[in-house]
Amino acid sequence: MPAPANTRFTPSHEWILSGQEISAVGISEHAQAELGDIVYIELPAVGRTVAAGEAVAVIESVKAASDIYAPVAGEIVEVNAPVAAEASLVNTDPYGAGWLFKIKLANHADADGLMDEAAYAASH
Amino acid sequence: MxxxxxxxxxxxxxxxxxxxxxxxxxxxxxxxxxxxxxxxxxxxxxxxxxxxxxxxxxxxxxxxxxxxxxxxxxxxxxxxxxxxxxxxxxxxxxxxxxxxxxxxxxxxxxxxxxxxxxxxxxxxxxxxxxxxxxxxxxxxxxxxxxxxxxxxxxxxxxxxxxxxxxxxxxxxxxxxxxxxxxxxxxxxxxxxxxxxxxxxxxxxxxxxxxxxxxxxxxxxxxxxxxxxxxxxxxxxxxxxxxxxxxxxxxxxxxxxxxxxxxxxxxxxxxxxxxxxxxPSRLCALRMVDKSPPPRAHYPVRSGGETAGELSSGGVSPTLGSGIALSYLPPALAATGTRVDIDIRGKLWPAEVVKKPFYRRPSA
Missing domain, CATH: 3.30.1360.120 (Probable tRNA modification gtpase trme; domain 1)
Structure with a gap:
């Protein structure tokens, strides 16, 4: 499943869109496949200010709980309520309906420095 | 590894x-x-x-x-x-x-x-x-x-x-x-x-x-x-x-x-x-609400005290809810007893239920 062209990736498998003031954040197709069946998602509180690399959400698969890290610094402005109710959306549509939360970037350029899909694919 | x-x-x-x-x-x-x-x-x-x-x-x-x-x-x-x-x-x-x-x-x-x-x-x-x-x-x-x-x-x-x-x-x-x-x-x-x-x-x-x-x-x-x-x-x-x-x-x-x-x-x-x-009994626990999956070693609390820890846990695909096993003191082992599971610092209610969680339909 290809990601939109402006998708950027962290080494810890989160994605964010470059060129946005506010962007959705999720996990990569590769990450969802590695995790397997996702059964529960804990999302951050709206309004929380987070640093880049801060643990902000938890994704639980059948076998394990995994922390999700903020790809950039900013403020959580929205969470995806449907994904909290139906965690398997992350498995079926990680770049679409399976987004986790929206972040208002502290610095607009921060997402641009992350890996593009080709660099990310080469990194794992 | x-x-x-x-x-x-x-x-x-x-x-x-x-x-x-x-x-x-x-x-x-x-x-x-x-x-x-x-x-x-x-x-x-x-x-x-x-x-x-x-x-x-x-x-x-x-x-x-x-x-x-x-x-x-x-x-x-x-x-x-x-x-x-x-x-x-x-x-x-x-x-x-x-x-x-x-x-x-x-x-x-x-x-x-x-x-x-x-x-x-x-x-x-x-x-x-x-x-x-x-x-x-x-x-x-x-x-x-x-x-x-x-x-x-x-x-x-x-x-x-x-x-x-x-x-x-x-x-x-x-x-x-x-x-x-x-x-x-x-x-x-x-x-x-x-x-x-x-x-x-x-x-x-x-x-x-x-x-x-x-x-x-x-x-x-x-x-x-x-x-x-x-x-x-x-x-x-x-x-x-x-x-x-x-x-x-x-x-x-x-x-x-x-x-x-x-x-x-x-x-x-x-x-x-x-x-x-x-001194203890291995009890079956079912999460009361939608919760993170209970997992082995999560603490079991009762009235603010630690009563034990989960020995196994997970989400039951058949029941669609969290299930777990835990050794509990006899006073907490009766079916219907409520305890709390401590999941990353938050307490989630669970109930002692009859074993097993699943029994196959008799032929």
Missing amino acids: ETECLQQTPLLAAHLRHGARMVPFAGWNMPVQYAGITHEHQAVRTGCGIFDISHMGEFFVSGPGAGRWLNSILTNNTEKLQAGQGHYTLMLNEQGGVIDDLIAYRTGEDSWFLVVNASMIPADREWMSARLPEGVNFKDDSAAWAGMAVQGPNAPSVFETVLPGEALPVRNGVAEFSTAHGRVIVCRTGYTGEDGFELFTEASHGVTWWDLVTAAGATPCGLGARDTLRLEACYPLNGNDLSPARTPLEAGLVVFVDLEKGDFTGRRALVAQKADGL
């Missing part, structure tokens, strides 16, 4: 061919899943699945007095078994704690086949060898065998396809077949809560049998589904739900302990514990 130290199952080539994700388990490189744990779980509940159990230990005991000796080191009454029958049993230390749980099959008048947990093969072998009497033969033949568990309501029809004209043993029974693909031991047992059988064959014939069984319609299933299936059925996992510090009475396995059969290792401690009252 020191993968170079992991033992490889004789079925590795088949796993890789089926796209398995391999993980270290009990010193072995084992498949945790193929298509997905939930899919594999449902395949076993509604059709038929096949699991690699080559990592488990195969012990052979024979000679006059073999039955009497096994009866002195195992909890169930071995000498009640007829040839062709097997049963679940436990090996205890002197304090009544569990060394291992296993299935003992009587394959002949004076011959026995034992299947033990992978992680316990060396410890079991040493414990038994140190107590072996004159005239009884004991052999740990684990490395020579491949094993696969074929489980689910369609398992009997899979058996008919792979061993046409042969009779599937009765429940808990064992039978041996000479085939074009070597010697095969078939046991009508399993660890999923479904009907099914376990098939043991010489390691060199393992992949052939795996391919025959999958061609007959069985879905490859990994350790992930094996864990959710056994947890729904409340089958204990040694190392999680059983330990040298807990007795089978505390684990709720009293029906597999014959205190009347004569002396056996650990019996004195069990008799004393029964007289004094059990």
